[in-house]
Amino acid sequence: MRTSASNPFTLGVASGYPKDDSVVLWTRLAPVPLSGGGMGTAGDVEIPLEIATDSSFTNVVQSTRAVAEARYAHSVHHVVTGLRPNTHYWYRFSYGGYSAMGRALTAGNRDDVRFAFVNCQNLQEGFYPVYRDIAEDGSLDLVVHLGDYIYDSAPAPGGPRQHRTKAPVDLASFRNRHADYKMDRDLQAAHAAHPWIVSWDDHEVENDYAGNTSWYNQAAFARRRAGSYQAYYEHMPLPPDFLQPRPFDGVTLFGKVSYGDLLQFLILDVRQYRTLQPCGDRLTDCPERYDTKNDILGPEQEEWLKSNLSAESPRWNVIANSIFMLEYDHNPGYYVDGWDGYIHSRKRLFEHLYNNRVPNPVVISGDIHAGWVVDLKYHPDFPLEAFKRNDAVTIATELIGTSVTSTLSSGWVSTYRRALPKNSHVKYFDERSGGYTRCIVTPDNFRAEYKLAQNVADRLSPVKTVATFDVAAEGNPDLRKGATMIETLTDVKLVEPEPDYRVVGWRWAEGYGAGKEGYWLLPRQLKLSDGSYIEFEQLKRG
Ligand SMILES: [Fe+2]
Numbered sequence: 232m233r234t235s236a237s238n239p240f241t242l243g244v245a246s247g248y249p250k251d252d253s254v255v256l257w258t259r260l261a262p263v264p265l266s267g268g269g270m271g272t273a274g275d276v277e278i279p280l281e282i283a284t285d286s287s288f289t290n291v292v293q294s295t296r297a298v299a300e301a302r303y304a305h306s307v308h309h310v311v312t313g314l315r316p317n318t319h320y321w322y323r324f325s326y327g328g329y330s331a332m333g334r335a336l337t338a339g340n341r342d343d344v345r346f347a348f349v350n351c352q353n354l355q356e357g358f359y360p361v362y363r364d365i366a367e368d369g370s371l372d373l374v375v376h377l378g379d380y381i382y383d384s385a386p387a388p389g390g391p392r393q394h395r396t397k398a399p400v401d402l403a404s405f406r407n408r409h410a411d412y413k414m415d416r417d418l419q420a421a422h423a424a425h426p427w428i429v430s431w432d433d434h435e436v437e438n439d440y441a442g443n444t445s446w447y448n449q450a451a452f453a454r455r456r457a458g459s460y461q462a463y464y465e466h467m468p469l470p471p472d473f474l475q476p477r478p479f480d481g482v483t484l485f486g487k488v489s490y491g492d493l494l495q496f497l498i499l500d501v502r503q504y505r506t507l508q509p510c511g512d513r514l515t516d517c518p519e520r521y522d523t524k525n526d527i528l529g530p531e532q533e534e535w536l537k538s539n540l541s542a543e544s545p546r547w548n549v550i551a552n553s554i555f556m557l558e559y560d561h562n563p564g565y566y567v568d569g570w571d572g573y574i575h576s577r578k579r580l581f582e583h584l585y586n587n588r589v590p591n592p593v594v595i596s597g598d599i600h601a602g603w604v605v606d607l608k609y610h611p612d613f614p615l616e617a618f619k620r621n622d623a624v625t626i627a628t629e630l631i632g633t634s635v636t637s638t639l640s641s642g643w644v645s646t647y648r649r650a651l652p653k654n655s656h657v658k659y660f661d662e663r664s665g666g667y668t669r670c671i672v673t674p675d676n677f678r679a680e681y682k683l684a685q686n687v688a689d690r691l692s693p694v695k696t697v698a699t700f701d702v703a704a705e706g707n708p709d710l711r712k713g714a715t716m717i718e719t720l721t722d723v724k725l726v727e728p729e730p731d732y733r734v735v736g737w738r739w740a741e742g743y744g745a746g747k748e749g750y751w752l753l754p755r756q757l758k759l760s761d762g763s764y765i766e767f768e769q770l771k772r773g
Contacts, residue, residue: 239270241414259299273305275300348668362415373488394411427467436455461479499553505529509522516563533576542590547593581607584626600664605631633681681697699718
């Protein structure tokens, strides 16, 4: 047992990448999280890890030791194996005192999957009522993060809160920046409550970077990218496979998470392998946009993706992608940082989906800080302008989730709004930021609930559903109707009466080991699907 008196579990715990019989468990020892972690010259540390089938740890099924690796900032990426499918497990680490308790859920064949997807969480633009809402939703099976988990910007005054660490440029400063985000209690609660899978976008590294190329400072970029990739690994519940083939010059973020015959998630990496954006990365159209050399996935990832998409694929095929896939005529111009800059990659994917009659593809995306629902269009004879044709088929539905906090400028709002009449394949556009999307998938239907926080400047803000869409399962790509709006509350004001009480904080309960301190983060009255509760403290405001 350690003798130091400070809490090493300042960044919480997390689980990720569930399989039928395993899950990745994460934590990091960081008693001084904002300046290097505080573990000094300590080598690898073995810490006890308990896994139980109940929240009071009366039925511990595995009691083992996990390794906090010194070279990875004393982070733990422990793959627990030998688990049962579709089963909740509670876990906790100890090092002097206990860590927060987390709850993981294995994958497996089942009748329904419920997940939330999120993206773009600039903390300088708000608090995380979204994550409080997700943490409290005991019915969720999984959280999918689609990138911009951190922002690489300098501390700036004027927002609801401010980065406490300087703009990152290398491994040490990216570690501090990740810690700055991970210290948020609502984010920690959402990680503790559900397993996550993650993709990244540009701001984990630098705005609009493409592969090994920076639009800002090429001389410093190799160091910046390697440092940011390493810090990302050190702070996410990623499997150690991420380290292949060359940490951190080349890593493997793309991958698959499966729920039997019902659904698979195919997680894409649209940053590491892409060629440079055409047309100078400007909102425009130019001959270079039509060049077949532009490639957003890279050959290896594209082959992998196609090999996982066939007529025998599960009922639903969710392509988790950080940046919007739709064609959007900005009247004039195209957004070449998205798939509109890589139109031949998109054409090859849609052709593959069509020719192989891949069942029910649904693309989930982030990046643009607004909520959209879109019919992705394919036409065998006019693949590059299918969205303009009445006789094109709806090859897939794209659900673009709004940001957790990051805002959309008024200039972009008016650009998008003005261009909507030129883009009849867009079924829904809501420019409001500060929300997430909750999905309920059954064999016959894919439901998407678009949710918004009333005000992300208020940590305690309520979160409510403002629009609901259904996508009916249809195996034949010639017959797909895309999404249907079930309900919309877009005209209803989000402001609602103050409830009697709200959750205003998470109680750090007393653990044992080193005197009075202990590090449980105990959520109270989080109702679980088996009828039991995780407990946390609910306090009245004021
Ligand atoms: Fe973003």
